[in-house]
Amino acid sequence: MSTEVKVPVLGESITEATLGQWLKKPGEAVAADEPIASLETDKVAVEVPAPVAGIMGAYSVEEGATVNVGAVIASIEEGSAGAAAPAPTAAAAAPQPVAxxxxxxxxxxxxxxxxxxxxxxxxxxxxxxxxxxxxxxxxxxxxxxxxxxxxxxxxxxxxxxxxxxxxxxxxxxxxAPAGARQEERVKMTRLRQTIAKRLKSAQETAALLTTFNDCDMSEVIATRDKYKELFEKKHGVRLGFMGFFTKAVALAARDVPAVNAQIQGDEIVYHNYLDVSVAVSAPNGLVVPVVRNADAMSFAEIEKAIADFGAKAKTGSLTMDDMSGGTFTISNGGVFGSLMSTPIINPPQSAVLGLHRIEDRPVVRNGAVVVRPMMYLALSYDHRLIDGREAVTFLKIVKEAIEDPARLLIDL
Incomplete structure (x- = not known):
């Protein structure tokens, strides 16, 4: 007797996925609820658990195929782990002399x-x-x-x-032969296809514009160096720069609410909360999990949330709930060495803050040329909603808060 394995419900409005990888081979023993396949949706990878314990049966679809919710993709046959265990061992032993x-x-x-x-x-x-x-x-x-x-x-x-x-x-x-040119064709993952469509849609729909500023990171670096050991000892997480920038964005969004708003039809939706989408690099592409109510969170809560998302992105365990929503995005290209960029907004959001690498540069302070750790900031925004004055004001508030972190404590 066999039990069908079907594509589970993947989330609201998601009706299909791509079968990214089989995790079990036909003939292998599987336990109930053990992952047997990985599906790629528009946002995250979802594992398909075995409905019952038994022996992995034949595949109904191959890797790379598009499957609908509820479709049968394989079967689980009745059997015990003991009967199936020798098969993989024998199969593994056979090719070794060939090597x-x-x-x-x-x-x-x-x-x-x-x-x-x-x-x-x-x-x-x-x-x-x-x-x-x-x-x-x-x-x-x-x-x-x-x-x-x-x-x-x-x-x-x-x-x-x-x-x-x-x-x-x-x-x-x-x-060989020398000088021969080669090509390789690899089908785009569903996540990469979605990223491409959304970014292209943002360019075609929004009136994109980017404004720049730079900020002196001296005070933030000094504050971090002074308290990082005590912070990690008390909260169990490292004190990074994202906590400072998230707090600075929350401060600036209060004075310039349009940056945290969205266009829906012929209406503007203003939010009295800040849900920050933090761009994180995952094996299959860039993903943006959401730190919710970031404006009401402490430094430790922000850093813990971002660290958890980074770990989940690396292992491919982000969920739909982790990715949904978001009213503003922070993208840190500096971790990859970027000096300056023009980030693209994440629709339906209206703005994204791009961070870049910290670099010692000569600047003038009190009439003298000194060397300071500087970072370029870039704010890309939808000019349909946000005026240039508002964008420049927002970025200026962020800059001032980073250069004088005390402003974050006294709400300036």
Whole structure:
């Protein structure tokens, strides 16, 4: 007797998803509620749990296929773990002699595949493993449930050049003939497709404009250095710069509410709360989980929320609730070394604050040229709703609050 595995309800207004990865192979034992597949929706990855315990049956759809909510994607057969356990072991043992054979390209590719037979690898990770000649069984995965990510494979290749050197012998064979040009076509993930559509829509719909300023980070850095150890000891989280900027945005939004508003039809919706979308880098692209009621949160609460979102994004465990809503976005390109950029708003929001790297630059203070740690700030906004005067005023308030953090405490 078999039990059908169906696509679960994915969230409000979401009717389909892409089957991103099978986490269990046919013939493997599965426990009830154990993840057997990963689905990619417009916003996050969702795992499909096994409805019952048993043996993984045949797939009804392949990786990369689009599936609707309620569709049957596989089956679970009756059986025990003991009956299925030897199968993967035997399968894994078979290819190993091939890995010791000589240099033909198919044999070289078979080695990592054999070593990885017990590991659920996404197509992109499996391809990277083959290209770099890395043994995936020797890499500690940082993804959900210990699965490997592309970053894990790249880091392992950089950390162990000696181990990767044998693959260099096969690399010329792939690259031959000399000067040959190669192309690779990879289907866009559903998340990347959604990001592309939303950003293009923002450019076509909103009247985008960006205003810039710079701020002296000396006081914030000094404050952070002075209290970071006590802060971490008391609250169990590191004191970063995002807490200061989130507080500064909350302060500025009170004086310039249009920056925290949205256009809906022929109406403007003003919010008396601040839900900050924090741009976080995830394996499949940029995501923006929401810190809700950030204006009413303490520094520790803000830093904890952002740290939790960062960890969840890395493991692909962000939920729909984590991603929904948001009235303003803060994007920190400085962590990647960006000096200056023009960020794009996250519709239906009307503004986004872009942070950049901190760099020592000469500035004039009291008639003398001194060196200060400076950061460029960029505010992109929808000119249909926000006037230039309001945008400049908002950014000026943020700048003043960062340069004099005491303003955050006395509401100036």
């Amino acid at each position: 010791t054979t000589a240099a033909p390209a198919p044999a070289a590719e078979a080695a990592p595949a054999g070593d990885a037979s017990d590991l659920p690898l996404s197509p992109a990770v499996r391809r990277l493993v083959l290209e770099l000649g890395i043994d995936p069984s020797k890499i500690k995965g940082t993804g959900k449930d210990g699965r490997l990510t592309k970053e894990d494979v790249v880091a392992a290749a950089k950390a162990a050049p000696a181990e990767a050197s044998p693959s260099a012998e096969t690399a010329p064979a792939k690259a």
